[in-house]
Amino acid sequence: MVDDLSFAAVLDDLCRRPPGRRRPFSNVELARAVTDLGGDITDGYISHLRKGHRDNPTLQTIQDLAAALDVCPAAFVGGRYEREGEECPRRTFPAKLRHLFEAVYPPAQGPYTPEDAAAAISADGRYGSISASHIRELLHPAALPNPRLKHMLALAGHFGLTGDDGVPQAAYFLDDRLAAAIDAELADLKALRDAGVVEFAARVVEHASTWSPELRRQAVEAITQAVESGETRWVFPLGRE
CATH class of the missing domain: 1.10.260.40 (lambda repressor-like DNA-binding domains)
Structure with a gap:
């Protein structure tokens, strides 16, 4: 994996050292491989991408290059390289x-x-x-x-x-695969937000600098008790000394 995660650097490295292939891809060979899989990218455009002269490819271009190089499309943006069967995202x-x-x-x-x-x-x-x-x-x-x-x-x-x-x-x-993991985290965030925890935490951050040590102790106790009991009303008096 290359240290430089720019699109150009990743594409150039994959062309020089393609997974599962003994020799590098030339621009012409890679363009032909894309065409054979139903895509349409010219060798000239691939050259511009590898040199960084063009740095804003489309989603379709990324997916077509990934399929021809036998990697996950996410490889071009710092994600995983290994391919798992059909890697075009199933969720749109x-x-x-x-x-x-x-x-x-x-x-x-x-x-x-x-x-x-x-x-x-x-x-x-x-x-x-x-x-x-x-x-x-x-x-x-x-x-x-x-x-x-x-x-x-x-x-x-x-x-x-x-x-x-x-x-x-x-x-x-x-x-x-990554999207599913992130969505699971977002579901947890939504549950906390629906329970009022996120808003409560934001208010804590907003007011904590003005609190006395005793009020901070009460806040910690209130949060701890609520988490342990499942309480979601969050009525601790944040604005009071």
Whole structure:
């Protein structure tokens, strides 16, 4: 596995040392392999991708290259390399994105709107900009969207799907196994939010710096008792000394 996780570096390394193949792939050979599997990528475009001259391939391009190289599509964004049978995600991109909109949002407000997400992503600018109308297209259940890599990275980052290195886990959209693990964590978060725990914790963080030692002790006791008993009313007087 390469140290540089840029798309260009990963693709170039896989072409030089393809899994299960004794010799490297030339750009022409890889383009032919993609075509043989029903895809359509030119050797010239592959050359640009390997050199980093083009760095924003589409979801379909990533899946086609992964199939020809016999790796999981997530390999291109820091995910697993090993392939498990048919690796095109069984859950569609719109289904995964809709789940993020439904499950991930600040405790003090409701779910993000496409306008919220577009504004935040565009203001950050790390992966360029995106419009609210395009996000709606990506969310549409009947659509067959073909988002580009930078939009997948931006959306993953917006919903807090980041690794220890701070890089967005766009692999969520490319690896059903990883998506299932993340969704299980999100289900736990939803249960805590529905029980009022997330909002309660946010209020604790907001007020704790003004508390006396005695109030902090009472807070710890209240939280501990509630967790042990299953209590979900969370009525501890956070604003009182």
